[in-house]
Amino acid sequence: MDERFLRPQFNRLKIADKRTLMQTLADRYDLHFKDLYIFSRWGQSCTTGVFERANREYVFVPGDIVTLGWDHFASGMNEDNLAELEAVFEEYEYEGSLEDFIQELMTPVRQITIPPLLVSRKLEEIGWEPVMLDDPRLTAHPNWMKEFQEFAAADGESLNLVRCARFDRDGDRWQAYLYQEVDYCQFKQILQEQGLSLPTADEWAYLCGGGCRTLFPWGDSIDYGLHLHHFEMSDDQRPYDLEEANFFGLSIAYDPYRREVIDADVLTTCGGDGGCNICGGLGPVLGYLPCSPHCKPEVQEDQKLNGDYDFYRPVIRVD
Known part of the structure; x- marks a missing residue:
């Protein structure tokens, strides 16, 4: 792999060199290179290229060697989050520890090499x-x-x-x-014919969290001051905070009702549970826990894609 496509080396490139590299990618993959943009959020930052093709925006996400998965809190949840979960645990008579409960839902800690990708900036509907x-x-x-x-x-x-x-x-x-109904294998074949694919579970976790060691990309707690889908006040006209571009320029993991389809042997999703926790009245912490980059991917029983809950993010793999 060209080391310039790895995040540590890519971040050190001069602006002129980045621009030349991005134009090379645009020519190779028949994209229109719009410009370099700086994306900064939650303590991470990347100055990278934004591209366009067929009314879809892509961003170049450099590869990296990162640690994914979760086994303990980096700093711990705040008092408001703990009080919310204590009430839920009491109602459902859960007697284990908070960390044991969360760890059961998270993927194990591992070190992964993520390849460079051109990634669609927004989720798209299926069907x-x-x-x-x-x-x-x-x-x-x-x-x-x-x-x-x-x-x-x-x-x-x-x-x-x-x-x-x-x-x-x-x-x-x-x-x-x-x-129009479509099954998972048919859908992946349609994307392949267009020179596109879906991110794997590890790639999705990287796109969402960038290798963060906290439960969420921004920390270990849900900030009740955030404007969140399904928990907004009726007169709140602010943009949804988590829908705004992250440190890679992606709008990702912002709505637990939107399951993001990933590349796997069978239909598997990340980034939401179809709203099950929210619909069950479990509150914003457990409602948004499936959006954690470390949450276990969900293997679906039916291979038919559900256009109301399943969404996709096409990627172009950089050779």
């Missing part, structure tokens, strides 16, 4: 095809259209006819979608 409202595949279902018209008249924002159709308000117009 939803945008269509016009007069698409004959929609109008062939008058019951769908009737339900949509009633919903639109009531000033609704988004109507999801599960695994059939969806209607999202976009300002003064509506965008319709049709759902």
Whole structure:
């Protein structure tokens, strides 16, 4: 591997050398190199290239040799988090220690070599095809259209006819979608034909945490001052903090309802549990624990991808 593509050496390159290297990648992978950007968050920083192709932004993430996994707190949870978990443990009559409970959910500590990647900056939907409202595949279902018209008249924002159709308000117009079922192996084959793939579990953990030794990329506790999906105040118009770009420029692990599909032998996800903990009323700490970079990947029983909960992040592997 070219050592310039590894994070310690890459970070030491002069700006002009980085720009030349990024243009080389753009030419090799048929990308438009937009510019170098500085991404800094939670004590980590990277000045790297942002690219574009087919209305999708990629960022270059240098490789590294990192420690992944979790076996103890770096500093420990704050009092508010401990009080929240104590109440949950009391309700469910859990008598073990907090560290034992969390360690059971985390991957073991190990040292891994992560290759350099070009990574899509945002999660993308699976199975939803945008269509016009007069698409004959929609109008062939008058019951769908009737339900949509009633919903639109009531000033609704988004109507999801599960695994059939969806209607999202976009300002003064509506965008319709049709759902197309696809299984995991078919989906990986489609990506491969486009020269794309999915990150592995270890790669995803690195993209999310960058090798952090804390439970979350920012520390061992959930900050109740963060604006979090599903725990926001009704009048809070701030951006969702965890959806903002991380130290690699990625919007990742920001919504526990969004399971991120990774590369494995069978359908496996990271970055969320489909909202199970939140729906179960377990609060923000356990609600967001599946978004930890160290949390065990979840092997799904069904190989059919679920367009309401499963999302993907395409990557280009740098040779």
